[in-house]
Amino acid sequence: MARSVGRIFSGFRCFGSLPFGNPLLKTQCSGVLFRTTSERTLVHVLPKIFPRKPRDFSLPNSSWGKEMMELYNHYNRLSKEATEGQEDHGEEWTRLPSYNRTLKYATGGAYLSKIIQSKARLFTRNIRDPGAAFEYVLFFRQDKLKCVCIFQAGHLLEGPPGHVHGGAIATMIDTVTGTHASLLSAPVMTANLNVNYRSPIPLGSTVLIESILDKEDGRKMYISCRVTSTDGSKLHTEATGNCPQCHFHFCHATLCIVTLLLLLFLHAALFLSISVSNLLRR
């Protein structure tokens, strides 16, 4: 009896610290508690239901075509080689991870119900079928003056027959310029976006979206963007955007600090009044 209770507890200990990514430890733990087939299945299913890390959508999946993979490997190599100290490339790039939830980290949804907050998903990352809509990965140069996005447009983004919808292209441009401006400063909102469509983008093709910082003027970030074929020979779209830093984030931070200071002050005042009343009673 004592042995079996001990076994269960050791199993719980194992389960609690189960590093789902480590197959060796997984087998060791499953040997202690997970004995039957259904229990073993649990070990494999649970991590998928309650993953420890959110899924990074900027990593390759089976839908990525040859061009997308080649470009991803190219920029990834430049990133890796740069971090390994090989400086002969001149340009250092960093891949930006991409998750489908932001409300977990930001509190912009002051007017949103808890249900909406829990169900909110990033517009470009909310279609489960890989390759159906927006497949993209963003890299930024170390000096943050330049960003490059490799974008593969899926079949759900059709506008004119066989070509990508202008709104979907604008969405991707907004994502790149918005992300770029946020990297350069505090969170931003796009105030203005001018888009010129030069030539249609065939559905299913991969394109490059490159953004550069034109000018920084106080809170405002002026960013220009070009969408081209992967070899740069064909210009699809040009855009310029103005992304000012958000006021409300500053207000939120200030509000938090003021509330914290107020609480500290109240605690100190309470402590003092209790101490004084104790002294007087003596």
Ligand SMILES: CCCCCCCC(=O)SCCNC(=O)CCNC(=O)[C@H](O)C(C)(C)COP(=O)(O)OP(=O)(O)OC[C@H]1O[C@@H](n2cnc3c(N)ncnc32)[C@H](O)[C@@H]1OP(=O)(O)O
């Ligand atoms: C990971 C994925 C990232 C995705 C990022 C996507 C980014 C987005 O899509 S954001 C969503 C779309 N954008 C919006 O909904 C924004 C709605 N607009 C707003 O909230 C506000 O107008 C906002 C925040 C842009 C500016 O507000 P606020 O800072 O209070 O205004 P204000 O102080 O008057 O303007 C700031 C500066 O921007 C300028 N500006 C404001 N609006 C515009 C405009 N439409 N065009 C040009 N300049 C403008 C102002 O002239 C001012 O400049 P200056 O300081 O020199 O006078």
